Amino acid sequence: MGGPKNNPAQADVLVIGGGPAGMFAAAAAVMSGAKVTLLEKNDRLGRKMSITGGGRGNLTNTASLHDFINNVPGNGSFLFSALTRFSSADCRKFFKNLGVPTKEEECGRVFPVRERAGEVVDTLAEYLAASGVQVIYQVRAAGLLLANRRCQGIITGGRRVFSGKTVVIATGGASYPQTGSTGDGYLLASQAGHQVAPRHPGLVPLCLAEQHLCRHLQGLSITDASLTLATAAGKTIAAERGDVLFTHFGISGPAALRLSRAVAPKTAAAGAGGLRLLMDVLPDISEENLAASLLSMAAEQPRKAVINIIKQILPGRLAAACAKMLQGSEHQKSGETSKGAWREAARLFKNLPFTVTGTRPLAEAMITIGGVSVREIDPRTMASHLVDGLYFAGEVIDVDAHTGGYNMQVAFSTGWSAGLAAAEEAGFPAAAIPR
Numbered sequence: 001m002g003g004p005k006n007n008p009a010q011a012d013v014l015v016i017g018g019g020p021a022g023m024f025a026a027a028a029a030v031m032s033g034a035k036v037t038l039l040e041k042n043d044r045l046g047r048k049m050s051i052t053g054g055g056r057g058n059l060t061n062t063a064s065l066h067d068f069i070n071n072v073p074g075n076g077s078f079l080f081s082a083l084t085r086f087s088s089a090d091c092r093k094f095f096k097n098l099g100v101p102t103k104e105e106e107c108g109r110v111f112p113v114r115e116r117a118g119e120v121v122d123t124l125a126e127y128l129a130a131s132g133v134q135v136i137y138q139v140r141a142a143g144l145l146l147a148n149r150r151c152q153g154i155i156t157g158g159r160r161v162f163s164g165k166t167v168v169i170a171t172g173g174a175s176y177p178q179t180g181s182t183g184d185g186y187l188l189a190s191q192a193g194h195q196v197a198p199r200h201p202g203l204v205p206l207c208l209a210e211q212h213l214c215r216h217l218q219g220l221s222i223t224d225a226s227l228t229l230a231t232a233a234g235k236t237i238a239a240e241r242g243d244v245l246f247t248h249f250g251i252s253g254p255a256a257l258r259l260s261r262a263v264a265p266k267t268a269a270a271g272a273g274g275l276r277l278l279m280d281v282l283p284d285i286s287e288e289n290l291a292a293s294l295l296s297m298a299a300e301q302p303r304k305a306v307i308n309i310i311k312q313i314l315p316g317r318l319a320a321a322c323a324k325m326l327q328g329s330e331h332q333k334s335g336e337t338s339k340g341a342w343r344e345a346a347r348l349f350k351n352l353p354f355t356v357t358g359t360r361p362l363a364e365a366m367i368t369i370g371g372v373s374v375r376e377i378d379p380r381t382m383a384s385h386l387v388d389g390l391y392f393a394g395e396v397i398d399v400d401a402h403t404g405g406y407n408m409q410v411a412f413s414t415g416w417s418a419g420l421a422a423a424e425e426a427g428f429p430a431a432a433i434p435r
């Protein structure tokens, strides 16, 4: 007790941040035989991890390495080594060995069989404690201790010093700050001279100018729509396909969340109001075929009101909104409606026009886009190119992925690589991955 060997303030490997990246860095380092201290500013580990997948814990994805990297639009190729060294299959085995079996759901999403993310975090915390990792809670790293281009530890706001032969920064991004991820790692990285790419909200709902319409459609979910984002001049910026949910301020759902990656930097640069969004609510049918279907429906049911024909192909509230957007009366008999009007209707359903004013704020975003530049980090070890003894892991790095368990696996894989390499630099050769 109290001897220098057990003193948590003098570690071989000092890990800052107890999210998935920090926990896996600590696990890999302690497995290598290093004395590891993990500093977490909350009173418990993994607060953000506990709410992933709606609390069910979407831990990883079974996608092949190639498909995985394609699902990481922000610097995916940087992850090649880390994902090879510690893959999603390794991750599932690791959890299975801890007594957390996992199962695969649609699109390769992996969840714990018992579907409780909080229980997975508790199991990890118990495992770290049993392995000898010293976890110190309610300690916030405020600055790095740097000397002769080497990181030797951190200092807290209260001037407490924690030294480490090597230091891993795993402080997460800046979204959902109530979970503890308040962007501290960017300041620590800047202190070491690292470039930090501008931060934007990622995987976040979109705000639309058509407030009245959004309020009318609030809660309406469209299964499989195609969204195209374009400049005011009509140049396509990005397109996504998937489910869309109308909210009182705009749209959410997987397709909107994925599209947000393209929206946030553009609206930040160009200001609100400049982006157009076209929503195709019937993406599997061409405009010509849709027009032909509408015309034949109208011919077969000439006495039906236009609105009732439209309701046969669109959900009720959307049908009513579209009917209002069309010229002429929604209550006009379909047989009295011109061919041109039906063609116009088909064009509208394939190109519902909206104006994107921006995204919801970073505080409401699932992830942070941007972060510590990958150009200054060794992709094999996560080591800083600028300062010896300094490593990065997880969302603090300028890497961002789609939804589906990819972001969690990025945290696990980069954490694992950083932990092994930090232990090795501290004098403890790399441990074998448990298989």
Ligand SMILES: Cc1cc2nc3c(=O)[nH]c(=O)nc-3n(C[C@H](O)[C@H](O)[C@H](O)COP(=O)(O)OP(=O)(O)OC[C@H]3O[C@@H](n4cnc5c(N)ncnc54)[C@H](O)[C@@H]3O)c2cc1C
Binding pocket: 016, 017, 018, 019, 020, 021, 022, 039, 040, 041, 042, 045, 046, 047, 048, 049, 051, 052, 053, 054, 057, 058, 059, 060, 139, 140, 141, 142, 170, 171, 172, 173, 175, 176, 179, 180, 181, 182, 183, 184, 185, 365, 366, 367, 393, 394, 395, 396, 403, 404, 405, 406, 407, 408, 409, 411
């Ligand atoms: C609502 C929501 C749902 C999500 N769902 C999914 C999902 O289904 N699948 C998926 O793959 N991803 C999901 N994500 C994203 C995923 O949770 C993150 O990408 C992941 O948690 C990042 O891990 P991390 O360890 O890098 O950072 P974090 O999980 O953010 O952990 C960082 C830790 O560092 C601590 N810390 C910060 N600064 C300091 C400091 N100065 N000193 C000490 N400690 C500090 C924080 O308190 C925190 O515990 C979701 C995110 C949110 C917000």
